[in-house]
Amino acid sequence: MAVTVRGRHRAFGGQVQYLAHASAEIGGEMRFAVYMPPAAERGPVPALFYLAGLTCTEETVIIKAGALRRAAEAGIALVAPDTSPRDRRFPGDDAAWDFGQGAGFYVDATAEPWRDAYRMYSYVTRELPELVAQEFPVDGARLGVFGHSMGGHGALVAGLRNPDRFRSVSAFAPIAAPMHCPWGEKAFGNYLGPDRAGWAAYDATALVSAGSRVASGILVDQGLDDQFLATQLHPDRFEAACRQAGQKLTLRRHAGYDHGYFFISTFIDDHIDHHAAVLGR
Ligand SMILES: N[C@@H](CCC(=O)N[C@@H](CS)C(=O)NCC(=O)O)C(=O)O
Numbered sequence: 001m002a003v004t005v006r007g008r009h010r011a012f013g014g015q016v017q018y019l020a021h022a023s024a025e026i027g028g029e030m031r032f033a034v035y036m037p038p039a040a041e042r043g044p045v046p047a048l049f050y051l052a053g054l055t056c057t058e059e060t061v062i063i064k065a066g067a068l069r070r071a072a073e074a075g076i077a078l079v080a081p082d083t084s085p086r087d088r089r090f091p092g093d094d095a096a097w098d099f100g101q102g103a104g105f106y107v108d109a110t111a112e113p114w115r116d117a118y119r120m121y122s123y124v125t126r127e128l129p130e131l132v133a134q135e136f137p138v139d140g141a142r143l144g145v146f147g148h149s150m151g152g153h154g155a156l157v158a159g160l161r162n163p164d165r166f167r168s169v170s171a172f173a174p175i176a177a178p179m180h181c182p183w184g185e186k187a188f189g190n191y192l193g194p195d196r197a198g199w200a201a202y203d204a205t206a207l208v209s210a211g212s213r214v215a216s217g218i219l220v221d222q223g224l225d226d227q228f229l230a231t232q233l234h235p236d237r238f239e240a241a242c243r244q245a246g247q248k249l250t251l252r253r254h255a256g257y258d259h260g261y262f263f264i265s266t267f268i269d270d271h272i273d274h275h276a277a278v279l280g281r
Pocket residue numbers: 052053054055056060064097148149150259260261
């Protein structure tokens with residue numbers, strides 16, 4: 001088997017597995033988690049990829065989001081990759097929490113030295129979906145993608161650029177215009193180099209303006225007490241681009257909620273239902 005099982009846990013009649021495999025894109029070991037619902041015992045199920053935010057790992061959504069009960073009820077698998085290479089190391093990759101380890105930003109790096117391993121875009125849009133469809137009872141034609149913050153950015157970009165692969169898309173507090181915020185400028189400047197023309201392929205707002213579309217519509221939830229809202233996230237820019245381009249978007253703003261997993265766990269069922277409604281057909 002191409003995948004090593006590091007842990008297995010029964011949950012809501014299904015099973016959480018913590019896994020590792022040798023990634024060709026990353027050139028080293030990558031870790032990911034899978035939740036298979038009870039329905040997977042009877043045949044292939046749709047799968048929902050969750051891309052986590054800065055400092056997170058493949059365990060975060062499984063432990064903190066409260067997603068498993070609804071995934072079990074909906075008969076939908078969850079797949080959660082780690083947020084960066086860990087096996088391959090580079091000088092300075094642990095100097096900051098918003099770049100390097102735990103902060104792969106779901107791009108294929110083109111700048112030295114990161115280009116050798118930081119290929120998270122290809123990893124989450126191609127290698128991991130293909131591996132999961134091969135190794136688990138997952139219907140590779142019924143995949144969705146969602147995520148949080150850096151992973152919300154990753155989910156929007158993965159969905160907008162790969163409509164044939166990911167049929168449903170949603171995000172919690174995404175970095176919605178990364179070319180225009182400090183996190184994005186730092187990550188893209190280092191992973192992609194100073195030429196901003198190359199950044200637009202990884203900016204959800206720029207992609208919508210340039211014609212990319214998610215046919216099933218996009219769901220975004222945003223807390224209004226999010227400590228990163230004013231400086232980093234820019235949902236208003238994404239909303240304006242979607243309105244101008246005719247991209248269907250449901251952007252819900254929630255008074256009092258911050259950036260963390262209490263916010264995510266409050267609305268996670270709505271996201272799973274959004275994906276199940278598209279992927280169940
Ligand atoms: N370490 C940062 C916070 C990083 C952060 O908030 N990360 C978000 C994603 S962008 C997260 O989900 N953290 C993990 C958690 O809340 O469990 C800080 O000190 O301000």
